[in-house]
Amino acid sequence: MTTYRPAEAPEADPRVKAVFDDIRAVRGTDFINNMWRWLAVDPALLERTWAEVRDVVGKPSSIDPLTKEMIYIAVSVANNCAYCIHSHTAAARAKGMSEEQYGELLAIIGLAGKTNQLATALQVPVDDAFDLSKSR
Template structure:
């Protein structure tokens, strides 16, 4: 059974509408995307997830572009088509060029390949890499 009913603004509870309003205001958009409309089926998760996204993905020690590219890499590795599409679009909006996209894909492919080798060979971690 699928649990992907979209909760539209007009059908949302006041609690969900408040989160939607904050998302739209913060992002400068007229509607929320389908991710939020699905998660709204459980308002506490909607609220908590939006709070985390807002606080983590905004400007910090890492730029929003770097954060979006990291998010893309994790989403691609996890095979999440929705997150890959949405964060690729956000990265482009944040300034990702086609050259950056190509390098990111190469890094993702390399990391996945070498991770599998390290796992397969059960490579012991060098002492110099262990936190002391």
Template sequence: MHIPQAIKYEAANETVKKVYDDIKATRQTDYINNIWLYLANDPALLKRTWESVKEVMAPGGALDPLTKELVYLAVSISNNCEYCIASHSSAAASKGMTPEIFGELMSIVGMANETNRLVAGYRVPTDEIFAPQNK
């Protein structure tokens, strides 16, 4: 079984180096997160994923940068992704997340997960009033 290894800049091919350079330029840092170092085992996947993340998480749009990070963090918590929880907690904190905001976010994540599972278990039908044609 092949166990993927981190692809450091010095060992990367030109496609990967271009993505790494774009990550550095976009984030204004010399640091390349581990996710990118491991995704570089598949250069096409690395490039596609970076382009998507860069587009979705870019400033601008209807959601402010902190809200985007909080949504990403909430999904990461629900999916139990330790790596993403750590990286997006850090990013959210850098964009203004306080301990109070994190506490409220955790209350919402916990409640949503609880009620989602209750609704799924009870097989609760969706109320007709919530249907798009009734809006």
């Protein structure tokens, strides 16, 4: 259930239209997903968020696009964001994620969650070898 109903014509605001046009151009599609439509409640928030997404995950970098999407899936699972799990799983599949890779990703997410919880519950101290401030 949503806590907000977006405007009927969000692109009536020129700032929103400019962001939506950029999303369409960058992604090569006319589809504007709900995340952007809901963020359009605040044009400044929409602009900032799109600029950051475009700069962090949209630009070529040393991390390939599929890996970026898989990281996004893992963080979305950890944060329990159903919307982002769905949208980034679809994006990862569009970028070539196989069913085998998806299965491995889910196994890693599950294992990381388990071992994180165990380390937290046991209050395991960080090894000196892993603490860069002590390993000189």
